[in-house]
Amino acid sequence: xxxxxxxxxxxxxxxxxxxxxxxxxxxxxxxxxxxxxxxxxxxxxxxxxxxxxxxxxxxxxxxxxxxxxxxxxxxxxxxxxxxxxxxxxxxxxxxxxxxxxxxxxxxxxxxxxxxxxxxxxxxxxxxxxxxxxxxxxxxxxxxxxxxxxxxxxxxxxxxxxxxxxxxxxxxxxxxxxxxxxxxxxxxxxxxxxxxxxxxxxxxxxxxxxxxxxxxxxxxxxxxxxxxxxxxxxxxxxxxxxxxxxxxxxxxxxxxxxxxxxxxxxxxxxxxxxxxxxxxxxxxxxxxxxxxxxxxxxxxxxxxxxxxxxxxxxxxxxxxxxxxxxxxxxxxxxxxxxxxxxxxxxxxxxxxxxxxxxxxxxxxxxxxxxxxxxxxxxxxxxxxxxxxxxxxxxxxxxxxxxxxxxxxxxxxxxxxxxxxxxxxxx
Amino acid sequence: xxxxxxxxxxxxxxxxxxxxxxxxxxxxxxxxxxxxxxxxxxxxxxxxxxxxxxxxxxxxxxxxxxxxxxxxxxxxxxxxxxxxxxxxxxxxxxxxxxxxxxxxxxxxxxxxxxxxxxxxxxxxxxxxxxxxxxxxxxxxxxxxxxxxxxxxxxxxxxxxxxxxxxxxxxxx
Numbered sequence: 150x151x152x153x154x155x156x157x158x159x160x161x162x163x164x165x166x167x168x169x170x171x172x173x174x175x176x177x178x179x180x181x182x183x184x185x186x187x188x189x190x191x192x193x194x195x196x197x198x199x200x201x202x203x204x205x206x207x208x209x210x211x212x213x214x215x216x217x218x219x220x221x222x223x224x225x226x227x228x229x230x231x232x233x234x235x236x237x238x239x240x241x242x243x244x245x246x247x248x249x250x251x252x253x254x255x256x257x258x259x260x261x262x263x264x265x266x267x268x269x270x271x272x273x274x275x276x277x278x279x280x281x282x283x284x285x286x287x288x289x290x291x292x293x294x295x296x297x298x299x300x301x302x303x304x305x306x307x308x309x310x311x312x313x314x315x316x317x318x319x320x321x322x323x324x325x326x327x328x329x330x331x332x333x334x335x336x337x338x339x340x341x342x343x344x345x346x347x348x349x350x351x352x353x354x355x356x357x358x359x360x361x362x363x364x365x366x367x368x369x370x371x372x373x374x375x376x377x378x379x380x381x382x383x384x385x386x387x388x389x390x391x392x393x394x395x396x397x398x399x400x401x402x403x404x405x406x407x408x409x410x411x412x413x414x415x416x417x418x419x420x421x422x423x424x425x426x427x428x429x430x431x432x433x434x435x436x437x438x439x440x441x442x443x444x445x446x447x448x449x450x451x452x453x454x455x456x457x458x459x460x461x462x463x464x465x466x467x468x469x470x471x472x473x474x475x476x477x478x479x480x481x482x483x484x485x486x487x488x489x490x491x492x493x494x495x496x497x498x499x500x501x502x503x504x505x506x507x508x509x510x511x512x513x514x515x516x517x518x519x520x521x522x523x524x525x526x527x528x529x530x531x532x533x534x535x536x537x538x539x540x541x542x543x544x545x546x547x548x549x550x551x552x553x554x555x556x557x558x559x560x561x562x563x564x565x566x567x568x569x570x571x572x573x574x
Numbered sequence: 575x576x577x578x579x580x581x582x583x584x585x586x587x588x589x590x591x592x593x594x595x596x597x598x599x600x601x602x603x604x605x606x607x608x609x610x611x612x613x614x615x616x617x618x619x620x621x622x623x624x625x626x627x628x629x630x631x632x633x634x635x636x637x638x639x640x641x642x643x644x645x646x647x648x649x650x651x652x653x654x655x656x657x658x659x660x661x662x663x664x665x666x667x668x669x670x671x672x673x674x675x676x677x678x679x680x681x682x683x684x685x686x687x688x689x690x691x692x693x694x695x696x697x698x699x700x701x702x703x704x705x706x707x708x709x710x711x712x713x714x715x716x717x718x719x720x721x722x723x724x725x726x727x728x729x730x731x732x733x734x735x736x737x738x739x740x741x742x743x744x745x746x
Contacts, residue, residue: 174727342672
C-alpha cells in the first residue's frame with residue numbers, strides 16, 4: 150500500500166511504523182516560540198530543568214515575536230525581554246518585534262523548507278503546508294519539550310484529497326475566494342482531524358502567496374494541515390535560502406490510501422465573503438451587498454503578501470477611501486513592507502487614505518492596529534471572524550480586492566459589478 | 575495497566591451520552607486564575623447541565639465515561655488537572671478533542687478511547703475493570719466492550735509520569 154504526503158514526511162522523520170491512527174515520535178527540523186506562549190515555554194524549561202537547561206539544538210530553535218509588536222503593554226514587554234535574555238544565554242536567534250509574522254519569516258528566511266517539520270506556539274503554523282512543510286502549532290508544554298529534546302509525538306492523521314476541477318480564476322476573483330469557496334464546501338468540521346492534499350491542474354499554476362492563502366484556512370476547516378506540491382519556483386526559493394540543493398517535498402504514491410476524495414468545481418467562481426460570526430458562513434458577495442462598512446483590514450498570515458497589497462492597490466490607485474471608513478493595512482513581514490515601499494505601493498495606499506502599520510499579526514492579535522466597537526462593521530482579509538476576535542463589531546472575511554472595493558464605496562460591494570459599472574462610465 | 579473502579583456515565587437526563595463537552599463545561603474560564611491543582615477538583619464539570627455537583631459525589635479511583643469530542647475548545651490544562659485533582663483513575667470517551675488528548679497524555683493522565691461505547695449498556699454506579707493493553711472494558715454485570723488500547727507513546731509517558739520526566743529517561 151502506498152503512502153500519502155504526510156505519511157512520507159513522517160517516515161523521513163521517525164523510526165516508528167507510520168500508519169494512520171498510530172502515535173509516533175518525530176524528529177523535528179525546527180521549533181519556535183512567539184511572544185505569545187514563548188515566556189511560558191521559557192518558564193517551564195527553567196522550572197523543570199533549572200536555568201542551565203541544555204537545549205537539543207539551539208541553531209534549529211527560534212523566537213519569532215509577532216503578536217504584540219512592539220509591545221504596547223508592560224506584561225508583554227516583560228515577556229519579550231524574558232525570551233530575549235533566555236535566547237542570548239542559549240545562543241538562540243530571535244526574530245524580534247520588527248520582523249513580522251513568524252510563519253512568513255520562516256518561509257522567507259528558510260527556517261522551514263519543503264519536506265521539513267516545524268512546530269511552534271502559533272495555531273496557524275499549519276500554513277506551512279503551502280510550501281510542503283509539516284508545520285504545527287502546539288501548547289507551551291509541547292514546545293518546551295521540543296526545545297529540550299528536538300522531538301515531539303504525533304498521531305498519524307488520515308488524509309483527504311481535494312481535487313479542484315475547472316479553469317483557473319481571473320481577477321477580480323483571487324485565491325481568497327477559492328479558499329472561502331473550499332470552506333463553503335467542506336464546512337468547519339469537513340476535514341476534522343485530517344490532513345488535506347490540494348490537487349488539480351489549476352493548483353500547479355498558483356504562486357506562493359496564493360498557496361499561503363489557501364493553506365492558511367485549513368484550521369478553519371477543522372484540518373491538521375493542507376499540503377500543496379511545491380512548484381519549481383518554490384523549490385528554487387528554498388534551495389537558495391537554505392543553501393541545500395536537494396530540497397524537495399515527498400510526493401504521494403499513486404496507490405496512497407485516502408479517507409475520501411472531494412472534487413470541488415471552481416469554474417464560474419465568484420467573489421466570496423464569510424459573514425459573521427463563523428468563517429464557514431460563506432456566500433457570493435453579490436448575495437451580501439448593501440450594508441454599510443465602517444472599517445477595513447488588509448493583511449494577516451492569510452492575505453499579507455506583496456501581491457495581496459498589489460491587488461488592493463489596483464483599486465486604491467483609482468479611487469480614494471470612502472469618507473468615514475477606516476482602512477488599515479499591515480504587511481506580513483519586514484521584507485514585504487520593504488518591497489511595497491520600493492515599488493510605490495505604500496504611497497498608493499497612503500494617498501488613497503489607508504492607515505499603514507509595521508509588520509506583524511496586528512490586525513488579528515491584541516488589537517495592535519485597532520479593534521472594532523459594538524455595531525461596527527469590518528471587512529477583513531484575515532481568517533477568523535468569531536465574535537470578539539477582532540473586536541465587538543461584526544467582521545466579514547473577504548479578499549483584498551473585495552476589501553478594497555468596500556473601502557472605496559463604504560458599502561459591502563461586489564467587485565465584479567463595481568468594475569463593470571466603472572467601465573461603463 | 576489495569577484499572578478498576580466505579581463509573582460515572584456522563585449522560586443527558588434522557589440517558590444519552592453527552593457529546594462535545596467543551597473545556598468551559600469541564601473547567602469554566604472564571605476559574606482560570608486557579609493554579610493550585612489541589613483546589614481545581616471542586617470546579618470539575620460544574621458548568622455541565624445536570625452534573626453541577628459531580629465534584630461532591632465522586633470518590634478517588636472513580637472512572638468517567640463520556641461521548642464524542644470530549645474536551646473540545648481551548649487548550650487549558652486545568653480541564654485535565656481538575657480530574658487529576660479528584661483522583662479520577664481513568665477517563666473513557668468515544669473520542670477526545672485533539673488538544674485535550676495531547677494535554678492529558680503529556681501530563682500522564684490516563685485516557686482511553688472507546689468509539690461506540692454509548693450503546694454498550696454501562697450505567698453509572700457499575701464497577702468496571704479496564705485493561706489498557708487490550709482496551710477491554712468489563713463490568714461486574716458482565717457488560718463487555720472493546721475500546722482502543724493505549725498507544726506506545728501514551729504508555730511511555732504514563733510510566734515516566736509525564737512528558738518532562740519522560741524526556742529525562744530518553745537522555746539516560
